[in-house]
Amino acid sequence: MELGFFDGEFISLDEAKVRLEDRGYQFGDGIYEATHVYNGTCFALPRHLARCRRSLRELRIPITYMDEELTAIHQDIIKKSGIKDGAIYYQITRGTAPRTHYFPEHVVPHLSMTIRESKPNTEWQENGIHCTLVEDIRWLRCDIKSLNLLGNVLAKQAAHDKGVQGTIQFRKDQNLITEGSSSNFYIVKDGIIWTHPLNHYILKGVTRSILMEEIIPKLGLTVVEKAFSPEFALSADEAFVTSTSLEVTPVVNIDGHTIGQGAPGKITQSLLTEYHRLVRQECYA
Numbered sequence: 631m632e633l634g635f636f637d638g639e640f641i642s643l644d645e646a647k648v649r650l651e652d653r654g655y656q657f658g659d660g661i662y663e664a665t666h667v668y669n670g671t672c673f674a675l676p677r678h679l680a681r682c683r684r685s686l687r688e689l690r691i692p693i694t695y696m697d698e699e700l701t702a703i704h705q706d707i708i709k710k711s712g713i714k715d716g717a718i719y720y721q722i723t724r725g726t727a728p729r730t731h732y733f734p735e736h737v738v739p740h741l742s743m744t745i746r747e748s749k750p751n752t753e754w755q756e757n758g759i760h761c762t763l764v765e766d767i768r769w770l771r772c773d774i775k776s777l778n779l780l781g782n783v784l785a786k787q788a789a790h791d792k793g794v795q796g797t798i799q800f801r802k803d804q805n806l807i808t809e810g811s812s813s814n815f816y817i818v819k820d821g822i823i824w825t826h827p828l829n830h831y832i833l834k835g836v837t838r839s840i841l842m843e844e845i846i847p848k849l850g851l852t853v854v855e856k857a858f859s860p861e862f863a864l865s866a867d868e869a870f871v872t873s874t875s876l877e878v879t880p881v882v883n884i885d886g887h888t889i890g891q892g893a894p895g896k897i898t899q900s901l902l903t904e905y906h907r908l909v910r911q912e913c914y915a
Contacts, residue, residue: 633711635703635720635743640710643744652740654723657731658777660739661685662721665704666874667745668913670714672704677836678874682722685775691724694739707745717748717875721777750877755902758882758894759795759871763860764788766799766808766831773830785811796871798863798884801831806857813873814838815881817858817866817889818897824866827855837872837905845904851897860884868895878902 633640636647653659663682665672672678679697686693695703704718725737768781785797789811797811808826809815814835816825823846826832846853863869867890869881878901880894 631711631713632744632746633707633713634745635707635741637740637742640707647742649726649740651729652723652726653734653737654721654740654777656729658779659689660691660721660723660777661689661775662719662777663775664874665718666748666750667708667713667716667718668909670708671913672708672718673909673913674836674840674874675701675704677839681775681834681836686722688771688774689724689776690733691722691739695722695741703741703743707743711745713745713747715747715749716745718743718745720744723777748875750875751879754795754879755877756894758880758892760883761796761798761810761871761881761885762789762792762794763798763800763885764811765802768799771830772808772832773828773834775833782811794883796879796881798860798881800860804857805859807860807863808832808857810871810873813871813876813879815863815871816869817863818868818870818895819862819866821852821897823851823853823897824858824862825853825855826857835872836874837877840905840908841872841878841901844908845901849900849904864889866890868898870894870898870901878905 632643634643648655663678665675665678679700720743723740725739727734727737764785785799789797798815800807809832816823828834864887869889871879880898882889882892
């Protein structure tokens with residue numbers, strides 16, 4: 631069953647718990663993480679917790695939950711919900727205080743969490759998705775996984791309005807692609823993988839880190855971390871996006887332009903196969 635958690639208590643999802651002066655509610659003053667559950671186990675949870683700590687430090691939100699506590703809460707909500715395959719979302723806000731823009735003193739952060747059944751979209755992985763290009767209008771600290779997501783929301787709505795499955799964002803002033811609306815973006819050209827380098831323009835995705843640090847070296851592939859233009863992307867042999875929910879999902883069309891042969895490419899498929907091997911190794915052993 632779907633289940634929630636708020637500041638130490640497991641609750642039903644329809645139970646009201648957000649306080650009117652929670653800074654997450656009023657300012658988006660907080661961070662979040664989303665993990666995927668396979669076979670009753672959170673995949674790559676230590677990587678998510680490490681990114682959580684970094685985001686908290688960047689926003690100067692006190693770290694009041696240790697990794698061991700957050701791990702235990704993840705395990706408890708999985709057990710209590712009975713969900714074997716699902717998605718866990720959790721967020722930490724700065725806390726509740728009278729509304730002022732500067733940081734209030736003597737407030738305690740709030741932790742909330744939900745779990746729902748969810749599975750990767752295998753049809754998208756098998757056939758690929760269509761995407762649209764939109765201007766990246768987000769703030770300049772996209773490396774922080776903050777609650778401020780209106781830019782991402784508008785990007786996703788643009789895809790929805792066009793009847794496609796994804797969005798690829800680009801900085802108009804530089805004519806350079808950054809990432810998807812909730813994913814990292816890559817192309818393959820002449821056997822080489824290209825993706826935007828890690829900086830304040832993109833989020834360091836957990837799936838991206840697994841690809842870059844484990845899968846790509848194992849497969850002996852070459853990757854170039856360098857920003858590229860939309861025109862360069864349209865000339866690619868393959869394209870794909872990665873995220874916790876999407877895993878490795880091929881992109882076969884961007885704004886009506888067919889990418890490569892219009893089908894998932896061999897390199898993309900090899901990355902997905904290896905990703906699934908790691909999931910089985912960690913969650914099904």
